[in-house]
Amino acid sequence: MCDYRRFPGKFRRGVVGVLRTLDGMTSTxxxxxxxxxxxxxxxxxDVVVDVGIGAVSALECAWEGVGFAREAGVPVLLxxxxxxxxxxxxxxxxxxxxxxxxxxxxVTPAVMGFLLGVVGLYTLAAxxxxxxxxxxxxxxxxxxxxxxMYLRTDDETGxxxxxxxSLSVFVxxxxxxxxxxxGMYIGARRRLMESLHERADSLERELSLLAERAExxxxxxxxxxxxxxxxxxxxxxxxxxxxxxxxxxxxxxxAAKDPVKAARNAALVGDxxxxxxxxxxxxxxxxxxxxxxxxxxxxxxxxxVSEEGPSLAELEALVGQSRAAGMAxxxxxxxxxxxxxPEVEQTAYRVVQEALTNCHxxxxxxxxxxxxxxxxxxxxxxxxxxxxxxxxxGAGLPSGGNGLLGMRERVLGLGGVxxxxxxxxxxxxxxxxxxxxxx
Numbered sequence: 001m002c003d004y005r006r007f008p009g010k011f012r013r014g015v016v017g018v019l020r021t022l023d024g025m026t027s028t029x030x031x032x033x034x035x036x037x038x039x040x041x042x043x044x045x046d047v048v049v050d051v052g053i054g055a056v057s058a059l060e061c062a063w064e065g066v067g068f069a070r071e072a073g074v075p076v077l078l079x080x081x082x083x084x085x086x087x088x089x090x091x092x093x094x095x096x097x098x099x100x101x102x103x104x105x106x107v108t109p110a111v112m113g114f115l116l117g118v119v120g121l122y123t124l125a126a127x128x129x130x131x132x133x134x135x136x137x138x139x140x141x142x143x144x145x146x147x148x149m150y151l152r153t154d155d156e157t158g159x160x161x162x163x164x165x166s167l168s169v170f171v172x173x174x175x176x177x178x179x180x181x182x183g184m185y186i187g188a189r190r191r192l193m194e195s196l197h198e199r200a201d202s203l204e205r206e207l208s209l210l211a212e213r214a215e216x217x218x219x220x221x222x223x224x225x226x227x228x229x230x231x232x233x234x235x236x237x238x239x240x241x242x243x244x245x246x247x248x249x250x251x252x253x254x255a256a257k258d259p260v261k262a263a264r265n266a267a268l269v270g271d272x273x274x275x276x277x278x279x280x281x282x283x284x285x286x287x288x289x290x291x292x293x294x295x296x297x298x299x300x301x302x303x304x305v306s307e308e309g310p311s312l313a314e315l316e317a318l319v320g321q322s323r324a325a326g327m328a329x330x331x332x333x334x335x336x337x338x339x340x341x342p343e344v345e346q347t348a349y350r351v352v353q354e355a356l357t358n359c360h361x362x363x364x365x366x367x368x369x370x371x372x373x374x375x376x377x378x379x380x381x382x383x384x385x386x387x388x389x390x391x392x393x394g395a396g397l398p399s400g401g402n403g404l405l406g407m408r409e410r411v412l413g414l415g416g417v418x419x420x421x422x423x424x425x426x427x428x429x430x431x432x433x434x435x436x437x438x439x
Contacts, residue, residue: 046094054091057115061087064112083112090116097124101137108144111152117141118179125183126190138180146172227409233280242360244272246325268324311345312337312372312379315352319370322356328367329356335374341437347410348372348381348434351418354403355383355430363388366427380433387426407432 061083069079086107093100101124104117121141125134150168251265310318319331352370359368366385373380404420407430411418416434423429 050091050094053115053119054088057090057113057119058084058087060115061107061112064110068110068112086113087116090119093120093123097127097129098133098137100124101141105137105141105144108141108148111148114175117145117175121176122179122183122186125180126187128187134180134184138176142172142176145175241272241276242357243321243325244269244276246360246364272321310349310353311342312348313345315349315370315372318349318353318356322360322368325360327356327359329370330368331370331372333372333374337374340379340434344379344414344434344437347414347416348379348432350410351407351430351432352381352383354407358403358428358430359383359385363428374436378433378436380431382429382431384423384429385427404430 062080063083065079065081065083065086066076067079068083069076072079086103089100089103097120100116100120104113104120107113108117121138124137146168149171150164153164153167248265248269251262251269255262316331319329322329352372356368356370359366363385366388368383368385371380371382371384407420408418411432411434414434414437416432418432420430421428
């Protein structure tokens with residue numbers, strides 16, 4: 001069966017004018033939207049074309065059947081009917097192209113079916129028929145035409161054998177080879193067009209998939225950026241404001257009794273506020289500078305914050321701020337600091353900072369131990385507080401529950417290990433280990 005459904009509908013150019021029309025390769029969207037044609041045709045235009053060509057072929061063979069009937073000595077009406085039926089088989093060329101060509105070969109001795117043979121061979125070569133079948137039927141048609149033409153011409157008087165052979169070969173080749181070559185060309189071009197359409201559809205699907213993935217990455221980047229900004233804001237604001245609240249509470253308690261200590265606490269509150277504002281301005285400045293670019297915002301903000309953020313060199317000052325707020329903090333540092341990437345130092349600093357902030361919030365009056373160890377290829381930190389002093393009054397600091405989550409995200413994001421939980425002595429311990437990526 002000739003599968004014409006695979007032929008593209010946009011093939012409207014080339015040198016195959018008449019035979020291209022025979023295949024009904026052009027269709028409009030209006031035709032495609034109508035009800036489907038009957039039987040094996042794919043388009044209504046195909047029905048009209050095939051029936052028209054079949055009618056012409058039937059009339060031709062019926063006219064040629066008159067001469068065949070006279071030569072065979074049969075009634076003329078029988079020859080006309082026979083020729084009409086033979087020519088009408090061309091309507092089946094899309095369904096059974098091999099059968100149409102066999103019929104054309106069979107009636108070659110009767111000298112009828114010129115249009116039937118030419119169109120049949122073209123359709124056969126253009127269809128998805130095995131090449132061996134096409135070659136065999138083409139050779140049979142060529143041989144049959146050559147023999148019939150030779151016998152017919154040889155009967156003429158005054159014609160030399162050389163001319164008879166030459167004329168027979170010329171007619172046989174002219175009626176057989178051009179339709180086959182043109183059909184093979186059309187078939188190859190159809191397959192090429194089909195391949196190009198399939199490749200274009202595949203590329204379109206890939207581009208659509210890439211666009212969806214790009215949108216997903218952009219959404220992930222926006223979410224990651226919001227998460228990072230929220231984490232940075234929490235680290236900057238929570239610690240400074242917590243210390244300010246602690247100092248303000250102390251200031252309120254000693255304002256009447258010890259004016260000197262009250263003044264010192266007031267100065268500390270001012271310093272904390274200025275530091276918090278400075279860090280907020282730096283962070284907002286980074287965001288405003290990177291916002292117009294809108295290209296990989298997570299990476300740009302992360303790099304800028306890492307370069308301008310705190311480091312472990314400021315850890316002593318961080319612990320000193322908590323001591324100034326009245327917390328008993330012990331700092332222990334072991335090993336030599338080889339120097340690490342800015343994001344590692346910033347993450348280590350933020351873990352200790354957030355742990356001290358939690359101590360101010362949840363364990364007022366408790367003793368706190370801060371341990372930092374520099375080991376081969378990694379840096380470890382631990383912040384542990386003892387039991388809360390029941391007599392120490394809390395400052396009433398609110399807690400959103402995001403501190404531990406932010407620390408865990410920071411540490412795991414760098415491939416580290418984070419553990420936090422209560423101790424057997426009634427305190428709380430925060431531990432983290434980060435791989436030391438050297439500068």
